[in-house]
Amino acid sequence: MALLRALRxxxxxxxxxMALAAIGACIPVGGLPLAAYVRGVLGDLSMPLxxxxxxxxxxxxRDRRQQNLKERNILLVIAALCGLIFxxxxxxxxxxxxYRLGFGNIWFVALLLAFxxxxxxxxxxxxxxxxxxxxxxxxIHLYEANNLWNYLLDPLLVIYAVMALAGQGIxxxxxxxxxxxxx
Numbered sequence: 533m534a535l536l537r538a539l540r541x542x543x544x545x546x547x548x549x550m551a552l553a554a555i556g557a558c559i560p561v562g563g564l565p566l567a568a569y570v571r572g573v574l575g576d577l578s579m580p581l582x583x584x585x586x587x588x589x590x591x592x593x594r595d596r597r598q599q600n601l602k603e604r605n606i607l608l609v610i611a612a613l614c615g616l617i618f619x620x621x622x623x624x625x626x627x628x629x630x631y632r633l634g635f636g637n638i639w640f641v642a643l644l645l646a647f648x649x650x651x652x653x654x655x656x657x658x659x660x661x662x663x664x665x666x667x668x669x670x671x672i673h674l675y676e677a678n679n680l681w682n683y684l685l686d687p688l689l690v691i692y693a694v695m696a697l698a699g700q701g702i703x704x705x706x707x708x709x710x711x712x713x714x715x
Contacts, residue, residue, distance in 0.1 A: 550589060576675045578686040580611065580662040587658065603656045605700070608693040610659075617692025618681070634681035641667065641680070 541549075557567040560640040560660040564572075575584075633640040644663050647684065666683040669675065675682060 546592070563668065573688065574688060576677065576682065577688050579666040579669055579683050580607065581686055581689040581692070583658065583662050583665065600658065603658050605697070607659055607662065608697050611685065611689050611693040613699055614685055615687070618685060619687070619690070622681075631679065631681055634679035635683075636646075638678075642707070644680075644684075649674070692712075 537581045557570075558565045561569070586603075618630055620626070621628055634700045644667055648660045648663040651657070651663070663684075667680065677683070
C-alpha cells in the first residue's frame with residue numbers, strides 16, 4: 533500500500549489493488565489458499581496486529597496519515613515492552629511464567645478490563661479496541677489457542693513495534709543532528 537501511495541496512483545486504483553490482494557490471498561495453491569501457508573508458518577496473528585494493519589490499510593487507502601500517532605506509539609511501546617519481557621520469561625528465563633495467566637486468570641482479565649476502561653477515559657480507542665476485541669475473540673474461542681496471550685501478542689507485532697520505534701528514534705536523532713549542524 534505504501535508503494536502504491538508513493539506512486540501517487542488514484543485512490544480508486546489503491547482500493548482495487550487492496551481488493552485484488554485480498555482475493556489473491558484466497559487463491560488455492562496445492563489445495564490450500566495462500567493465506568493458509570502464511571498462517572501455517574506464522575500462526576494466528578494477534579488482534580492488536582490485525583487492528584494496526586487494518587487501520588494502516590484504511591488510512592493508506594483514504595490517502596491520510598494516521599490520526600492519532602501518540603496513541604499508535606503508546607500501543608507500539610506497550611507491545612514492544614510486553615514482548616521483550618514476556619517471551620524470555622515464557623521461555624524459562626526467570627522464575628515467573630506469565631503465559632499461565634492467559635489460561636483464564638480472573639485477575640489478569642480484570643486488569644485488562646481496567647486498562648481498557650482507562651484507555652477509553654483517555655480517548656485512546658485504538659488501545660481499548662485492541663484489548664476488548666482480544667478478550668472477546670478469546671472468550672468465543674475464535675482461534676484454536678485457548679490462551680489469552682495468543683490473542684494479545686504475537687512475535688510479528690513485537691518485531692514490528694521494536695522496528696517502528698527504532699526507526700522513529702533514528703529519524704529523531706538524525707533530524708536533531710541535522711538541525712544542530714545548521715545552527
